[in-house]
Structures are given as structure tokens and as C-alpha cells.
Amino acid sequence: MTLDNLHFLLSPDGERWLKETAVTPITPQNHLQIASRLRKHLPPKQAQAVLETTLLRQRATVKFSRANEMFFIRAALEQASSEIIAAYRARRFAQAGFTQVADLGCGIGGDAIALAAHAHVIGVEWDPVRLAMAQENVRVYGRSANFHPLQADLLELSPLPVQACFFDPARRDENGRRIFSVHQYRPPLSLIDRWRGKMGGTAAAGTGTAGTAVKISPGVNYNELLREADAEIEFISLNGELKEGVLWYDDLRRSASRRATLLPGSHTLTDDPACPPIPITAPQAYLYEPDKAVIRAHLVEELAHLLNAAKIDDEIAYLTAVTHQPTPFARSFSIEAAFPFQLKRLRHYLRQHDIGQVTIKKRGSPLEPDTLQRQLRLRGSQHRIIFLTQTKGEAAVLVGQAIQ
Secondary structure (H helix, E strand, O other): OOOHHHHHOOHHHHHHHHHHHHOOOOOOOHHHHHHHHHHHHHHHHHHHHHHHHHHHHHHOOOOOOOOOHHHOHHHHHHHHHOOOHHHHHHHHHHOOOOOOEEEEEEOOHHHHHHOOOOOEEEEEOOOHHHHHHHHHHHHOOHHHEEEEEEEEEOOOOOOOOOEEEOOOOOOOEEEOOOOOOOOEOOOOOOHHHHOOOOOOEEEEEEEOOOOOEEEEOOOOHHHHOOOOOOOOOEEEEEEEEEEEEEEEOOOOOOOEEEEEEEOOOOOOOOOOOOOOOEEEEEOOEEEEEEEEEHOOOHHHHHHHHOOOOEEEOOOOOOOOEEOOOOOOOEEEEEEEEEEEEOOHHHHHHHOOOOOOEEEEEOOOOOOOHHHHHHHHHHOOOEEEEEHHHHHHEEEEEEEEEEOO
């Protein structure tokens, strides 16, 4: 995508072609037909811009409620926060009283849209196409008056006169591979050291200390985060899927050092220095599978304490309890059987209980679910969940059902 092609899409002619092309969803079956029709009437680059934008708008509906009016670059859309996550994060800026925020590396504007609902936002981006898209996407949400685009290289830009900043570095390399080290982000995490405490605004809370937040990959090297002793580390999941992490500094940091947040319900769990040691026991009547945000934030012990549960192994993030407590922080299962893993014994148990359909979960087991599925030679009418794991350091299998 070039600026010329984007300007065409924004023209009345471009808008008409986008509207007509979106009437029928693009599928693998009709993709070539639609592309051929566009090329008959438009120059190749404009035809490709219409086709690509229509496809990306279709994909973006899972992230943005107004995706059918927005503009995207494929790589930028993949890294953009969903509307729900961005709104959740922007509320913390608003609650801290910040009304002037710099969005550093604003991309196509996913977070700028949410931030601009509460504050004046300077969107800093080096790529002129992404910056133009950000400006247009903020307009789609009716927040243009609060968005101020700035094309600049973050490595060269001096701290701006704002109260707070949100830093969203690139977390993929030139070939699209994920980057797990914060030192290899583009720009690297060290960039915020130049900004923290040097921004020209004054915090509305009256402390005079700026607030900084950094978006990080959920798969980030956790050992590197431990060096950020003055940051609150938060991991966020959406509808049970781990999506991203955030580092909160200064006035944006709260009392916790680690936090797991589950959206859309805004359920949050934080670390507790006074959390007692969690016992390790054999599997009991119920099993809890913690949400991945809880696991990634190293809050399994805190969840166990909350549920009056034990661990089945010191290295495995499964919890077990005699009685069941509903919780948003974990999936719950009733356990019917638990024994050391032996293929012959597992086959016998499944035949004996008329189990012919299984869902296999593994944690801490070298076994491959697809291979085991073939080896089980299943026959029967019942369905169960099989957990391949370890208990007290020994290979084990648990059989149970999900609690709805």
C-alpha cells in the first residue's frame, strides 16, 4: 500500500469500489473472480488496494466494531490490539487523570482510537501510510479532534510535552517472525528510559510524575521482565485466549507487581506476597486448568489459595480440590479416574466405561495426542477428556468431564 493508493481509496471513486466489492464476502472460491473484475476497471495497483482492503476489513471484524470503514496494512492489523483490550487499557490512563498522551508507534491507530476517547493523543509513527491510516481510523470513531499525527523516528525524537506515553514497539522481524526479547523490539524497550521522567506535562493527580505503559508480547522472555523491578507486569486474555502483556510504570502502576486480567469481564487477579505455600496432593474430585494469563503472570499459587486448592505437581499448572468453586480464572473439570500412565490400562478403562470419543489435553507429558488417539482404538458412545500430565513427578493420566 502506498499513499497514492490510500488517497485513491479515500476518494469518492475509491469509496464506491470498496462499497461494491464488500457486497459479497470474499472467499477462496470467488477471490479470483472478484480480482479479475477489479482489474478490468482499475489500474493493477488500485485494484489490489481495493481487494486487499476489503479482505482486511473482513478479518478485522473480530477486533474492531467499525472495521468495515477502517483501513489496514496486513502486518499492522496482526499486531493491533482489539478494540476491547485497547479500551480497557485506555481506561487506566483516564483513571490516572491523564489528558495528554503520546502514542509511540501508533501504527494504524488501534490504541489511539481508545486513548482519544479520554485524552488528546499525539500519534507518533515513522511510516507515512500507517500514520495516514491511523488518522482516518480515529476519524471513523469520531475522535479526530483529539488526535494529532506526528511522523517521526522514535530513536531520534526528543520526549514530547505530554503527561503520559503508551509505547507499542514492533514485535516481529522483517520476515514476520515473532521477537521474544524486549531488547530486540523495534525500537527496544530501553527507549522508554529516555522518556520516563522527561515528559513536559504534569500529572493530573498532582504528583508531577509521568505515566508510561509498554505493550509487550505474551510470549516475551519473562526473565527479562524481572529486571523491570519498578513496573507492574500485566497479562491479558480475551475470551480465554492469551493476547498480550503490558508494563505499567510510575503513576500508571498500581499496588500489584503482577496481574492477570480476563476480558471482556474485567476479572483481575494480582500477586500476594503473603500467599502461603501451596501443598502438592494426588488429584482429587475436581481439577482446575488456570487461564493462560494467570499462568503467564505466575499467579497459579494465588489462584490455588483463592480456591482452597492444591497442586498436583510442583511444575504443572493444574490445581485440584475436594469441592468445586466456580471461578472465571480457570476451567473446571470433574475427575472420574486418575492413575499412572499405562496405555493398556487406559484402553481397558475406556472400553469398560463405553468411552469412544475423547478430547486429549497435555501438560508436562512427552506424549503426542494424535499418536495416542490412534493407539487407543476407541469404541463406545461416551465422551471424556483425557489429561496427559504428571503428578508428583510421575507420568499420569486423568479422565474427567468439563463443568459448564
